[in-house]
Amino acid sequence: xxxxxxxxxxxxxxxxxxxxxxxxxxxxxxxxxxxxxxxxxxxxxxxxxxxxxxxxxxxxxxxxxxxxxxxxxxxxxxxxxxxxxxxxxxxxxxxxxxxxxxxxxxxxxxxxxxxxxxxxxxxxxxxxxxxxxxxxxxxxxxxxxxxxxxxxxxxxxxxxxxxxxxxxxxxxxxxxxxxxxxxxxxxxxxxxxxxxxxxxxxxxxxxxxxxxxxxxxxxxxxxxxxxxxxxxxxxxxxxxxxxxxxxxxxxxxxxxxxxxxxxxxxxxxxxxxxxxxxxxxxxxxxxxxxxxxxxxxxxxxxxxxxxxxxxxxxxxxxxxxxxxxxxxxxxxxxxxxxxxxxxxxxxxxxxxxxxxxxxxxxxxxxxxxxxxxxxxxxxxxxxxxxxxxxxxxxxxxxxxxxxxxxxxxxxxxxxxxxxxxxxxxxxxxxxxxxxxxxxxxxxxxxxxxxxxxxxxxxxxxxxxxxxxxxxxxxxxxxxxxxxxxxxxxxxxxxxxxxxxxxxxxxxxxxxxxxxxxxxxxxxxxxxxxxxxxxxxxxxxxxxxxxxxxx
Numbered sequence: 001x002x003x004x005x006x007x008x009x010x011x012x013x014x015x016x017x018x019x020x021x022x023x024x025x026x027x028x029x030x031x032x033x034x035x036x037x038x039x040x041x042x043x044x045x046x047x048x049x050x051x052x053x054x055x056x057x058x059x060x061x062x063x064x065x066x067x068x069x070x071x072x073x074x075x076x077x078x079x080x081x082x083x084x085x086x087x088x089x090x091x092x093x094x095x096x097x098x099x100x101x102x103x104x105x106x107x108x109x110x111x112x113x114x115x116x117x118x119x120x121x122x123x124x125x126x127x128x129x130x131x132x133x134x135x136x137x138x139x140x141x142x143x144x145x146x147x148x149x150x151x152x153x154x155x156x157x158x159x160x161x162x163x164x165x166x167x168x169x170x171x172x173x174x175x176x177x178x179x180x181x182x183x184x185x186x187x188x189x190x191x192x193x194x195x196x197x198x199x200x201x202x203x204x205x206x207x208x209x210x211x212x213x214x215x216x217x218x219x220x221x222x223x224x225x226x227x228x229x230x231x232x233x234x235x236x237x238x239x240x241x242x243x244x245x246x247x248x249x250x251x252x253x254x255x256x257x258x259x260x261x262x263x264x265x266x267x268x269x270x271x272x273x274x275x276x277x278x279x280x281x282x283x284x285x286x287x288x289x290x291x292x293x294x295x296x297x298x299x300x301x302x303x304x305x306x307x308x309x310x311x312x313x314x315x316x317x318x319x320x321x322x323x324x325x326x327x328x329x330x331x332x333x334x335x336x337x338x339x340x341x342x343x344x345x346x347x348x349x350x351x352x353x354x355x356x357x358x359x360x361x362x363x364x365x366x367x368x369x370x371x372x373x374x375x376x377x378x379x380x381x382x383x384x385x386x387x388x389x390x391x392x393x394x395x396x397x398x399x400x401x402x403x404x405x406x407x408x409x410x411x412x413x414x415x416x417x418x419x420x421x422x423x424x425x426x427x428x429x430x431x432x433x434x435x436x437x438x439x440x441x442x443x444x445x446x447x448x449x450x451x452x453x454x455x456x457x458x459x460x461x462x463x464x465x466x467x468x469x470x471x472x473x474x475x476x477x478x479x480x481x482x483x484x485x486x487x488x489x490x491x492x493x494x495x496x497x498x499x500x501x502x503x504x505x506x507x508x509x510x511x512x513x514x515x516x517x518x519x520x521x522x523x524x525x526x527x528x529x530x531x532x533x534x535x536x537x538x539x540x541x542x543x544x545x546x547x548x549x550x
Contacts (some may be wrong), residue, residue, distance in 0.1 A: 017524050034534050035367040040093035045523045046362055053082070054353035057329075058347035058509045065346055066333025067102060067239060067381050068304035071237075074330050075114045076307055079379055082358045083311035087365035090312030091376055098308040100381055100392045103133065105238045106300045113255070113295040115144070116268040120261050123407050126215075127234040128255035130297045132247040138296040139213045139253050142170040144269070144289040148280030149174045150202045156188060160284050161209050170253070170293045171212030172262070173202050174280060176222035182281045184335040191414050193456030197222075200386060208478050213253040213293065217262040217273075223453035226231040229503045230256050232344075236335065239385035240393055242303075253297060265291065272349040306330075308389050310398055315533065317372040322399045323529050324392060325360065326375045327353035327410045328383030332503060346499055347509040353410035355378055356522045363526050371407060371533030380462055384503075387400075390462035394469050397405060401466075402549075405538050406432055408525055409463035414478030414495055414517035417487035421448040421479030422524065426458030429547065432474040432528070439527035450482050453496075470549040472539050475529070478517040490514055 035041075056062075057078065063071035080096045090096045107129045114122045120126045130137045148160040150173035158178070177197035179188035188194050190301040195201050199216055206214035220226050234256060240247070257265070266273040269289040279285050309329065315321065331346025345351075357377050362377050376399065378391030397404070422440045424433060426450040437447050450457060458464065463473035482488040494513070532539060541548050 006053055012452070014293040015039045032425040034371075035369040035530075037366070037368045038530065041363050041366045042526065044366070045359055045519060045526060049359050049362075050352075050515075050518050050522065051515045052356050053358050054351045054515075057354055058261055058351040060175045060343055060345070062345075064333040064344040065329060065331045066237070067306035067330050067385075068104065069333060071333060072306060072330070072381070073191075076309065079309045079354070079358070083309070083377065086358070086362040088311040088313050088361055088377070091312040093376075096309055096311055098310055098393065100306045100308055100389055101242050102239045102304050102306050102382060102388065103242055104237045104239055104302040105130065105302055107235070108298040108300070109235060109359050109416055111295060111297060113293065114523060115265050115293045118261070118264050118268060120257070123231040123235055125261040126257050127230060128253050128297055129234060129238050130253055130299060131240055131246075131250040132252060133301055133348050134299065134479060135301070136296060136298050137252050138294070139170060140190040141292040142168065142212050142267070142294070143222045143292050143417060145169050145171050145270075146276055146280075146289055147171045147173055149176070149178050150205055151177060151196045152209075153188075153196055158187075158284050159206075160280075160286055161285055162286075164209070164286055165303055166206075166209050166211040168212050169207050170215060171209070171211045172257075172265070172289070173214060173216050174222075174474065175199065175202075175219060175276060176454070178281055180222050185281070188464055192453035193459070194497055195456070195459045197456050197458050203251065207250045211251050213255070214251045215255045215257050215293070217259060218256050219259050222454070224452065227258055232332065233384070233501050235332075239388055241388055242348050249320065253295060256297075257279060262304055265289075276473045296297040306389070307380040308381055308393055309378065312374055313361070313370060315372050315374040316370050320403050321372050321373040321405050322376045322377050322403060323373060323405050323408065323533050324358055324399065324466075325408050325410065325525070325529065325541055326378045326380060326466075327357045328381070328389065328462055329354050329379045329390070330381050330384055335505075338505070341505045344503070344505055345508045348415055348507050349502065350383070350410040351509070352413040352415065352518055356410045356413055356518060356525075360522055360526050364530075368430075371530060373533040375529060375533055383462055387462055387465050390465035393512070394465040396516070401469055401471055404466070404471050406532055407463050407466040408432075409461055409473065409475045410525065411461040411475070412477075414484075414521055414531055415498060415513045415515070416478065416491045416517060417514040418483040418516045418520050419445070419478040419481055420481040421446050422476055422521075423478075423479040425450045425475040429458075429545040430472040430474065430533070430541045432472050435526070435528045435531050435539065436474060436476055439524045440530065442527060443524060445479075445524075448481075450477050467547050470547060472541055472547075476521075476525070478521050487514070
């Protein structure tokens with residue numbers, strides 16, 4: 001099953017400079033006789049249960065939940081026991097587990113990248129890795145070519161590679177897409193990131209173009225995260241799914257440069273980075289750089305098996321049709337080279353979403369009448385390595401995608417307290433928002449567009465693996481409007497910690513966290529899934545969405 005695109009990254013009918021603001025059609029709330037205890041089950045979704053599961057899953061005992069480690073074994077055992085205790089059935093035949101073969105490639109950090117007369121240090125100035133299954137991969141005096149945003153988008157009449165032959169060369173690429181810093185131009189979707197702005201797309205396109213290497217220039221604002229996230233996330237073990245060509249179709253070296261390093265490179269090439277970036281924003285742009293890059297990446301390669309967890313509550317009338325909730329159980333493990341705290345506990349990202357999955361499963365199983373359709377929970381591995389667990393599932397589905405009614409995703413849930421609004425990531429994409437609005441109205445809340453559409457969050461979590469293969473997918477969580485002044489004050493204090501601890505060892509469970517927002521959002525998404533599972537028809541993509549069922 002392939003993604004049907006109309007066209008790939010948004011039609012001209014979408015509002016330029018922002019996400020489609022299509023008003024959701026009203027959805028009638030399912031009457032209670034279908035499950036006469038719905039209201040009591042809904043109200044029993046509690047902060048205390050959510051907090052307890054989050055605390056356990058993010059404890060040091062779980063060692064940061066890195067795939068193919070002891071931390072994974074403990075996580076899987078905990079999840080299987082929790083879903084069994086809730087009364088759900090194994091979703092993969094007689095097993096709760098779906099094996100996911102992974103390749104673990106770890107680059108030796110003792111590397112230096114030379115570009116012109118500059119030597120750049122690993123993690124400090126650059127990171128480099130390779131998806132090729134080779135012990136050693138080198139760029140040797142590979143000529144640099146600046147390719148602007150590295151975008152080839154026919155529907156936007158934009159091709160930064162036009163007229164170029166980059167075989168054997170290393171392309172230098174800006175992060176995000178051309179609309180981000182030039183929203184008044186009407187290019188792409190303004191400040192709302194498209195998939196063309198994601199780092200994953202840029203490496204994919206460079207590979208399709210035949211480049212030997214690809215270096216992305218990091219800037220905090222357009223990337224939406226600081227250099228420390230790059231340094232932590234792209235170093236250490238890197239996971240991938242096995243490929244028939246052992247990664248030969250990928251560029252040999254994939255890397256990032258700090259902004260400061262990139263400025264030095266452009267200066268050595270006789271160019272001004274700011275000027276070249278400004279040119280790249282105006283239209284498709286590329287320029288040869290009379291300078292070359294060299295680096296050797298020495299890899300240690302291990303093949304391993306990780307697992308997705310799949311649990312099901314069979315439906316009463318259409319058990320072959322499934323609503324699938326997703327969350328990822330994995331995080332970054334531990335770094336024994338660090339002094340002091342070495343464990344990336346991943347409490348917010350994503351012990352919270354995993355905890356919500358367990359509590360929601362308990363809620364569905366407590367209904368005195370099961371929904372008409374099956375409700376399933378897919379807790380995936382290797383999200384932090386590029387959505388690998390959900391990608392594997394979508395390409396090897398246990399439930400055929402044409403029997404998958406909808407996907408509802410839970411990732412890094414709201415620890416900032418209750419809100420008056422619900423933030424919809426990728427607002428305007430599907431009729432799932434109709435159900436979401438009805439559920440939000442029950443809570444006295446309103447739907448709002450995500451606060452930072454420029455960050456491209458719709459393309460950064462596991463629902464995207466379903467969306468790009470045509471399954472309507474919803475990603476929503478607590479918004480930006482605190483419920484009261486006390487929550488607003490708490491939010492100011494806590495948001496600084498949460499933001500600063502993204503992919504850091506300080507993403508730890510805190511007793512001071514207010515789980516009221518997670519409780520409310522778990523109830524909200526429980527309500528959404530319940531009504532979809534009992535509806536007469538399937539939700540569809542909105543006509544303006546870039547995704548449609550095949």
